[in-house]
Amino acid sequence: MKNSILILLVFISISSGLLFSLILGYCMWFIKPNLNTMPGIQIYDMSYKATLDDIFPLFALVCYRKNAAHLPVLVIMHEYTEINDRYSLMETAKRFAEKDFFVIVPDMRGRGRYAERNLVQYNINSLSVPSLLKRIILKIYSGISSRGIFIKPSSGKSDSSGKEIHDIYDAVEFVKKNYNEIVDGSNINIIGYSGGGGNVLAAITKSPDYFNVAVSYFGISDYKSWYEATNSADIKHQLISDLGGTPNEVPDKYQIRNFIEAAGNNESTMIFLFVDEEDRLTPKWQSEAFHSKSAKSKLYLSRRQDPIRYMHGRPSQVPDIIESENAFVLRMKQSSPKKEPTDRVFLANGFLYYKNITVLFGSGDDSMFKVKWIEEGNSERIIPSVLTGKSEGVVILHDAGEYNVCVYENQKEALEATTLDKHKLAFKIKSDKEYKITRLK
Structure with a gap:
């Protein structure tokens, strides 16, 4: 028996x-890593090169409705710490693609080492099995998989809203050229969460009026004060690693990551700022300070008694964030009217990207300068003036392959160009001199 x-x-x-x-x-x-899990939605990785310093490959996730056309572009920026990447916001990308946006989710430099796990996490959440089994599967998968076998990370090293911000424009310009039958290249929008919200504030100040609508959820507008206020050892470690030291050790690096004074660079971009009054990770004053300097921004500050709270987290974790999207989605689908050329003065943190021209001093990551920009028909005059950092810089013309280009210093001396590739020319410049750039077909 x-x-x-x-x-x-x-x-x-x-x-x-x-x-x-x-x-x-x-x-x-x-x-297993698989992107073909969204009926009716096209989604895959896109690789491209950084035009600022030729870093390659950089990766971005693209996501859009199949058989669609003339879609407004929406860039979605992932959160701050190294476990976040282009696959962290898969659910958000899918949701906006279903709202008829062409979605781009770029990695910041060096990110993507956890992309495989983030994608698996997304696929696990779609399984119709008990939550305990989901946790077991994820634990087993994490134990037997090596990072980067199926999904490669982006090249380079993250620098916390420094030169890597230029990669955002590179991703968009790549899409405009290679998906021109699908996208509306005149309507570019951007949204980000936490560190991604900080990327948004950096991007709109470094490239005035490039974006139609910009949305920052609990974003960082001043990295020095963020370092000094945070109790997170992980955040401080990441900042020290990215910038090469503390605010006392590399003050110029932190100074050019204060985007508050440059908030007035935009005349057309509509800016939406969301934050909760009890946010401890990115305090509300980070958004309030930026809002105080920007005439084109709207501040949505939620309070304890409010029925909707913009609590720190991903949209998939905070339903109120999804609810708040009603404030700007329709505006994103309406392109801003074209403005007549006017004389402008910009405050540049590290570099300035405007009219497909990049102006930078020093390394592009350690100098602050002003630029007077004057448009005259097929010519543009720029007068840079360095405030901090090195007085030698460079102008990069990203569309030089489409024109015959002449650059004159102080309206008389033609500058010799350095050919970077078939589309790109560079000219050396100095502070407090005038440069006239003429493009002829």
């Missing part, structure tokens, strides 16, 4: 083990 019971128990154990293995095997097959 005892032997019969023992045999029965062994049989049940083996059968249960085989059944569990079959279920687990099916789940593991289903959740």
Whole structure:
């Protein structure tokens, strides 16, 4: 009798083990890195090169509705710490693609080492199995998989809203050239969360009026004060690693990451700022200070008694964030009217990207300067004046392959160009001199 019971128990154990293995095997097959899980939505990785310093490859996730055309472009920026990348916001990308946007989710430099796990996490969440089994599957997968086998990370090293911000424009320009039958290249929008919100504030100040609508959820407008106020050892470690030291050790690096004074660079971009009064990770004054200097921004500050709270987190974690999207989605689909050329003065943090021209001093990551920009028909005159950092810089013309270009210093001396590639020319410049750039077909 005892032997019969023992045999029965062994049989049940083996059968249960085989059944569990079959279920687990099916789940593991289903959740392996796979992007083809969204009916009606086209989604895949896109690779491109940084035009500022030729870093390659950089990766971005693109996501859009199949058989669509003339879609407004929406750039979505991931959060700050290194575990976040282009796959962290898969659900958000899918949701906006279903709202008829062409979505681009670029990695910041060096990110994507956890992309495989983030994608698997997304696929696990789509399984119709108990939550305990989901956790077990993710634990097993994390234990047996090596990062970067199936999904490669972006090249380079992150620099916390420094030169890597230029990669955002490169991703958009790549899409405009290679998906021109699908996108409306005149309507570019951007949205970001936490560190991604900081990327948004950096991008709109470094490239005035490039974006139609910009949305920052609990974004960082001043990295020095953020470093000094945070209690997070991970954030401080990331900042020190990215910038090369503390605010006392590399003050210029932190100074050019204060975007508050440059908030007035935009005349056309509509800016939406969301934050909660009790946010401890990115305090509300980061958004309030930027709003105080920007005539084109709207501040949405939620308070304890409000029915809707903009709590720090991803949209998939905070339903109120999804609810708040009603404030700007329709505006994103309406392109800003074209403005007549006017004389402008910009405050540039590290570099300035305007009219497909990049102006930078020093390394592009350690100098602050002003630029007077005057448009005259097919010519533009720029007068840079360095405030901090090196007085030698460079002008990069990104569309030089489409024109015959002449650059004159102080309206008389033609500058010799350095050919960077078939589309790109560079000219050396100095502070407090005038440069006239003429493009002729």
